[in-house]
Amino acid sequence: MFILFKIVHDIAFFTWDMSLTVVNLVTPSRREGHVTPEGHPGFGGKWPEFVPPGEGDSRCSCPALNAMANHGILPRDGKNIQFKEMGRLIRTTYNFSPSFCYFVPNYAAQMLGKNYNKDTIELKDLDLHNGIEHDASLCREDLALEPDQSKPHEGYIKELLASATGKDKDGNPLLTIKDLSKYSSKRRADARSYNKDFTLDFVHRMFGSSNSSTLLTIFGGRIKDLETILLEERLPEGWESRVRGQMGLTLSTFNPTTVWPVEFGISEKKYLAEKAAQSPADRDTTTISSSVNKLDTTSN
Numbered sequence: 001m002f003i004l005f006k007i008v009h010d011i012a013f014f015t016w017d018m019s020l021t022v023v024n025l026v027t028p029s030r031r032e033g034h035v036t037p038e039g040h041p042g043f044g045g046k047w048p049e050f051v052p053p054g055e056g057d058s059r060c061s062c063p064a065l066n067a068m069a070n071h072g073i074l075p076r077d078g079k080n081i082q083f084k085e086m087g088r089l090i091r092t093t094y095n096f097s098p099s100f101c102y103f104v105p106n107y108a109a110q111m112l113g114k115n116y117n118k119d120t121i122e123l124k125d126l127d128l129h130n131g132i133e134h135d136a137s138l139c140r141e142d143l144a145l146e147p148d149q150s151k152p153h154e155g156y157i158k159e160l161l162a163s164a165t166g167k168d169k170d171g172n173p174l175l176t177i178k179d180l181s182k183y184s185s186k187r188r189a190d191a192r193s194y195n196k197d198f199t200l201d202f203v204h205r206m207f208g209s210s211n212s213s214t215l216l217t218i219f220g221g222r223i224k225d226l227e228t229i230l231l232e233e234r235l236p237e238g239w240e241s242r243v244r245g246q247m248g249l250t251l252s253t254f255n256p257t258t259v260w261p262v263e264f265g266i267s268e269k270k271y272l273a274e275k276a277a278q279s280p281a282d283r284d285t286t287t288i289s290s291s292v293n294k295l296d297t298t299s300n
């Protein structure tokens with residue numbers, strides 16, 4: 001009976017998501033400067049006051065949710081958050097589609113064994129290892145080495161942003177799909193070699209690429225904005241989502257245009273081979289060959 005319900009639910013969900021994609025295709029995009037809806041925090045680029053988290057406040061491994069709490073869009077203490085409310089606020093803050101804003105909080109509720117309609121969470125609950133949180137993140141050290149997953153890893157973030165090869169029309173640096181694949185390859189191979197508890201199955205590889213792909217879509221890959229969002233977990237003054245479709249970013253757009261190209265461009269083997277070729281004199285051949293050996297049969 002449960003399986004039948006799940007099949008019907010999933011078909012209904014993907015039909016809904018696809019129909020929102022069609023609406024986006026046939027309706028004009030929101031005007032620049034008018035992406036955040038009137039009457040909601042951030043309208044006109046005016047975000048509520050930024051206050052960094054204090055003692056006892058709950059924060060998590062997700063920079064986008066932490067930023068919402070730091071601006072008081074989610075409760076500032078990061079606690080007593082209803083799943084539906086979280087989805088509604090993600091919709092107005094980042095312009096993800098209603099389908100995404102239902103799907104992810106609903107997935108989180110199931111992962112935590114909570115009732116999507118009735119229960120509440122605090123942000124820290126989302127750090128359940130290998131729930132959505134996983135090893136080889138771009139903005140956090142692995143949980144086995146850093147139990148506090150709310151802490152941005154400055155070194156990784158700066159290295160990621162410095163790796164940007166794109167340029168916008170004014171010559172400002174932009175992160176690209178290739179940049180994300182390349183840096184993810186490095187993070188996965190490096191973390192695999194030094195974290196003895198390292199795991200990353202197919203589902204978590206896809207989560208990793210989904211999360212990081214928001215840097216290119218919602219945040220438009222703009223390095224200047226990403227510095228503020230990732231390092232301070234703050235929304236820059238005047239910022240609005242770079243996704244302008246009326247119905248927001250659907251999964252049926254997000255996955256084929258960004259998430260899958262990022263994920264399928266990741267190759268730990270290629271990264272290790274390039275690393276070995278770049279500095280033959282100083283390379284630690286033992287580490288590199290042991291890293292290659294550690295690559296499981298399913299990784300690239």
Ligand code: HEM
Nearest residue numbers: 061062064094104105108132133134137138139211214218
């Ligand atoms: C209810 C909705 C959401 C949930 C439950 C959620 C949960 C998470 C979790 C658990 C992580 C840590 C994954 C890891 O270990 O790397 C994460 C990372 C991340 N999320 Fe979210 N998130 C949500 C919404 C969003 C939204 C709306 C955005 C973008 C606007 C976003 C952007 C990111 C980014 C950029 C990362 C960092 C990826 C990395 O470090 O590799 N998330 N999210």
